[in-house]
Amino acid sequence: MSFNLLVGVSLLYVGFLFLVAFLAERRAQRGMPRWLRSPMVYTLSLSVYCTAWTFYGAVGYAARSGLEYLTIYLGPTLVLTGWWLVLRKLVRVGRTQRITSIADLISNRYGKSNALGVLVTLLAVIGTTPYIALQLQSVTLSLEVFAQSSGDVELSARNALWVAGGLALFTILFGTRNLDANERHHGVVTAIAVEAVVKLVALLAVGIFVVWGLAGGVGDMLARIDASSMADWPLVPSRWAGLTFLSAAAILCLPRMFQVLVVENSDEAHLATASWAFPLYLLLMSLFVVPIAVMGLERLPAGSNPDLFVLTLPLSEGRGGLAMLAFLGGLSSATSMVIVAAIALSTMVSNHIVMPLWLRRQQVGGAMMAGDVRAVVLTARRISIAGVLLLGYLYYRLSGGSEALAAIGLISFAGVAQALPALLGGLFWRGATRKGAMAGLVIGFVLWAWTLFLPSFGPGGPIGATVLAEGPLGLEWLRPRALFGIGGMDPLVHSLFWSIGLNTLAFLGVSLATFPGPLERLQSAQVVNVFAHTVGARGWARGSAEAEDLLMMAQRILGAQEAQALFRREAEDQGRQGQLPVITADFLGRVERELAGSVGAATAHAMVGQLAGGSSVLVEDLMRVADEAQQILEYSSQLEQKSDELARTAGQLRDANEKLTQLSIQKDAFLSQISHELRTPMTSIRSFSELLRDGGLPPEDQARFAGIIHDEAQRLTRLLNDLLDLGVMENAQVSLNLGPARLGDLIDRAVASAAPAGAGLKIHRTPAREARELVTDGDRLVQVFINLIANAAKYCDAPAPELRIEVGEEAGPEGHELTVDFIDNGSGIAERSREIIFEKFARLTDTSAAGGAGLGLAICREIMARLGGEVSYLPGHGGAAFRARLPLARRAGQAA
Amino acid sequence: MSAGEPPRGAQAAPGQRLIDIADSVDAEDIPLFLARQTYRRRRLMDAARLLPVVGLCLVLFPLLWIGQGEGPQTRGGVIYLFGIWALLIAVAGLVAARLSAPLPPGTGDERDDVV
Structure with a gap:
């Protein structure tokens, strides 16, 4: 078949993916259609786990080591079926804490430590770069197969550059279109779901062709397995257990898996569906691996690369269409992995490395605008995506692209698995500390690099054959393949044991011995007890159901009429008379401001946030709430004090008033008394003086009457003297x-x-x-x-x-x-x-x-x-x- | 005394050692008896937790018999592994369906630490 036709179909297929992503993105912006958020799309998006390594490499793996390839799928199956234990918590934490990547989760859990974020980011970049190189290599290799078969051999490594460039373009277009607070990418996820279907169909088609086309059905196939060189299962127990553990760890720790499992998750119930549907997908993906391997070994000339059996088997049988479908499947596997990995890594790099540096420089430089930051983040992400793909390409060129695919994949797995102790410890153990996580990660990373990553470059790499055989500077106990003098283990299991083992030990030991900071302890409680204070809401995407809740809350705080008026105005502005308004960011902001007038800014933010984002309250929010509460408390205690004072004054006034009233009564009584007192002597003086004036009285009577008049006059004088006395005395004269x-x-x-x-x-x-x-x-x-x-x-x-x-x-x-x-x-x-x-x-x-x-x-x-x-x-x-x-x-x- | 002390009933008696103190379980908070329906839901959660453990045992089981017997074993391995795989998927599907089914109205059931 023609190579040009293949390129043409590939381009068409890529164009189709662009279209799917574009349409999905547009639908998502207009309001989420149900199918975009269905559990099936979520499950299919998890298939980024199955990369080109799986698509092509599994057959090669099976041809080399028998059923061992199944461990790569059994580990994730166990994790997914155990979703109730780990994944559910991980997803809940991711949603409530607005986690954007695994680096973000670990940094957030350990007191928002940026040092940890940087460490995990570096680990992820170093661990993922070979994996991206692997994808580029597989696409190039598969292209070469077609080129050779069609006699066109002018191909070169430039292909890989083209592939990398195209992938970068797609990722930048759909991965950094907007800065969603939830970091969800509907377009990308939909495109990946489509690719998931394509690669499953492709592999199943090849498998069915092999079992029912080339062999005579299941019974015949089983007989051929018995007859082939794969009949014996060279099981290495340590590798079987170790690889199962490794793949289980990888599905939790791989940046791209974290992205689709946690960050892109819009509803925890999707996890329930994925718990059986994703293992089913994995089962179907690996079902025909052994038959294809057996048939490839049987039919293809000795020495053919078993990693490419999926392509070469149909080609050699003259099934060009099937081969093209298989090629598209492989292309899908490679592109979906690279796209998601690039998005995840660029988020980490921009959030944990570029932004902190930029902000630090900016603080020196001067003030900044909010719009500025958005632009900087987007630019940083775009550059990071290009950078990550460039790194992958460079690794591909430098490593020569000759190694068996599976080896690179496992080295990458072991690298990112170093985050596992910090991740699980952080999720389930409140005593895990930042220093513990740091110690574990550093030790694990160093041991992994020394025992697995650096030796993987071969004798020409940074670790030469002499170091490998005798240890650095002749220190035998540091030999990369036999640490502490214990040799003879499988290199991968050896590295896994020492790196993960000492990593965990350091993490636990240092955590036990150190004391966490306040923010760390707060975060540990938030994360470990995440189920205690959050409710498993069906992801608060912005739909119309939410407007009702918002209205209800606003009514409770603003009062029914005002809240309804607010919503009616907004609905009219949006041209939706008589309906509830669409919840936009602007409107949320307005509602928040309205509420803030009643309950304080921080509380309003927390309340709206709870409804709109479904996310938990940040520490700063809580502190602001506490501040406001404190102010209100102080104000009310001041009021209380004042009202006490007023009450006391009022009491005093009441007492004084009572006294005054009593005195006034006394005064009235006195006035009538004194007039009586004054009148009595005056009356007798007047009547006796009248008697004297009329005359005709005997002298003894005259004398007696004059005496009485004198006495009464004296009494009057005394009274008047008293009054005068008091007046003088009171005036201090x-x-x-x-x-x-x-x-x-x-x-x-x-x-x-x-x-x-x-x-x-x-x-x-x-x-x-x-x-x-x-x-x-x-x-x-x-x-x-x-x-x-x-x-x-x-x-x-x-x-x-x-x-x-x-x-x-x-x-x-x-x-x-x-x-x-x-x-x-x-x-x-x-x-x-x-x-x-x-x-x-x-x-x-x-x-x-x-x-x-x-x-x-x-x-x-x-x-x-x-x-x-x-x-x-x-x-x-x-x-x-x-x-x-x-x-x-x-x-x-x-x-x- | 330090601030990290448990609040009630935890005053250290003289001579009391750390080993004498039982792990404090908030016993007052946890109901002893549950309604039949709630009890069933708890056991369902237990099943969800046990599933990966059982799965792990099944996955590791070939370590005990591969290489022990005579004759080619890949065929048996394939059948065994895909068999338990399908079984796990079926049970997981059953558990997941029952766990994510909507609760009957009026039966709020938030906590999952209650036995």
Whole structure:
């Protein structure tokens, strides 16, 4: 068949893939059709695991080592059937933490450490480059097969460059079209699903042709297997177990597998379908490998490359169409792997290496715009994609492209598997620390490079035959194929054992011994307990179901009317009257701002994020929420304090008001009293003076009436004097006549004046204690004493009134004070009245016996205040008790 | 005492050693008896967890008999391996279908740590 026809069909096929990717991308932008997110598309996209290595290499592998090739598929089968244990958690963590790659996951889990991100990225790039070279090699080799068969032999390695260039173009076109927050690429995933079908159909077609076309059915085929050189199964137990483990680790750790398994996953339920459908796909892919190998060995000339049996067998049988289908299958396997790997690696390189460097330079340079970053990220990704493919091409050219395909694949697997301890430890063990992960990765990486990767370049490579045989610098225990002097193992198993073993040991040991930082511990809880605080939502793609949830949330916070108005406005702007608006990023931003007005920016962001992205709250968000809560708390405690103050003030005002009201009542009572008091003497003065004016009275009557008029006038004068006294005293116009005085004499004067002997009040005194000298205004003090004694005389209601006058001394706030207590044996003063007896016009009873105007105690208080003391009521002494307190000028007392 | 201490009932008695302290299980939190339906769902989850272990044993089983007997063994190996493979796929499909079936309305069942 013509080589040009083959190239033409290939180009058509590639064009068809472009179309598929383009259409899918456009449909996705308009709103996700159901089939784009179906579990089958997801399962088929997982088939990037089956690369050209599988497509061509498995047959070669089987021809060389029997059934061992099956381990490469059995490992992933075990992982997929155990999805409930590991993958489910991995996918949940990936969704809630917005993970973009395996480097991102490990860096995120260990406290967002960029050093770890860089390390895993380097590991991935170094581990994947040979694999990309492998794909280029397989495409070139298969092209060469056709070229030879059609007699066209002017082909060269330039083909690989063309292939690499074309792949770079496709990847850049569809892998970096946009910067989706979820890093999902619908176009690419759809194209890969189509390729998955093509390679499965191609391999099945070749297989069916071999079993039912060349052989006579299943029974005949089994007989041929028994008859072939493959009849014996050269099982190496260590390799069987080791490779099963390795392939299981690889499906978790390979960057491209992580991309399709975790990053492109839009719904956890897809994992359930994939758990049986992907193993089924793998089974079908490997079902006909042994028959093809057996038939190839049987029919093709000895020495043909078994890696190409899938192509050469149909060609040699003259089935050009079938061979072309097989070629397309191989092309599909190679391209899908390269595209996804390039996307995954470019995401890692740009996120963990380019962006941090750029941001650091930018910080020195100055401010930056948000739009800038998008452009920089996209450019970085595009350059990374081209760079990764260039690396693959260079590796292909340098390695000469001669090695058996399977060997390169396994070396690559072992390299990326070094991330397994950090990955699984991070998922399930909260005690795993950043330093532990770092130590494990470094040790694993170094051991892998020393024992497997570097020796793979052959004797001409960095590790020469002498080092291989005797160790570096003659150190035998460091021989790459026999570490610590333990030789004889299969090189791959040897490398796997030491690198993964010591990697795990270092990871566990260092984790146990070190202490994680706060962010690390927070992330560890987020990741390990991911099921505790997230719900397995059906991926929140932006659909119309979500608008309802958003509206419900907005109603709860903004109120129904406002929220509905907001949504109606938006729907009208979008030209969708009467419907719910389409959720766009702009609209989400607007809703968030509206909500922020009510609940604070951070909370609003978290809430909208929860609905829109289905992603978890970031640490920064939480901190902002905490800040806001703190501010609200402070504000409310301030309010509380103020309201307490207000309550206290209000209480004081209420008390004052009560006092005022009471005083006002007292004043009214006093006014009527004083008018009565004034009128009574005035009435008698008037009537007696009228009697005198009319004359005709006997002289003794005249004298008596004049006496009465005089007495009443005196009473009036006394009343007016009292009032005047108080007025003067309150205005501080009084001047004191300070001088030495004896307390006993002062009391004598007061008693003589207020209660002369025989007045009915019996007075008890202790003269010895009264013998004290004072410096004071004697007359004023006597006035106070008179008042107190007269009060006792007037108001004491005991049948035999008595008054005790006691003199004492006590410590006051300003030195010693002299106290003079006047205690009678009456019924005392009621508690509620004690407050007001010292007020002006206060009088507790209106017994006419009182005769005073209710100013006495007010005057006393003013006088005592002037003298530097006070007068107060003494509760608890049986009767009414007043205490006069005077400062005791010690010097004056001693001087006397 | 340090902040990392368990909150309740964990005051170290004098002379108490680390080995005397049992692993603290939040026993109050975990219901002892489950409804029959919920119990079945728990066992389904157990099955999902056990599946890869059983699978691994089956995959490693040829290590015990390959190379022991007489005669060509590739044929037997092919039949055995593809046989268990198909079996695993069938069981996984069954488990996955039942695990991802929608719960009957009104039976919220979020936690999977309850036995």
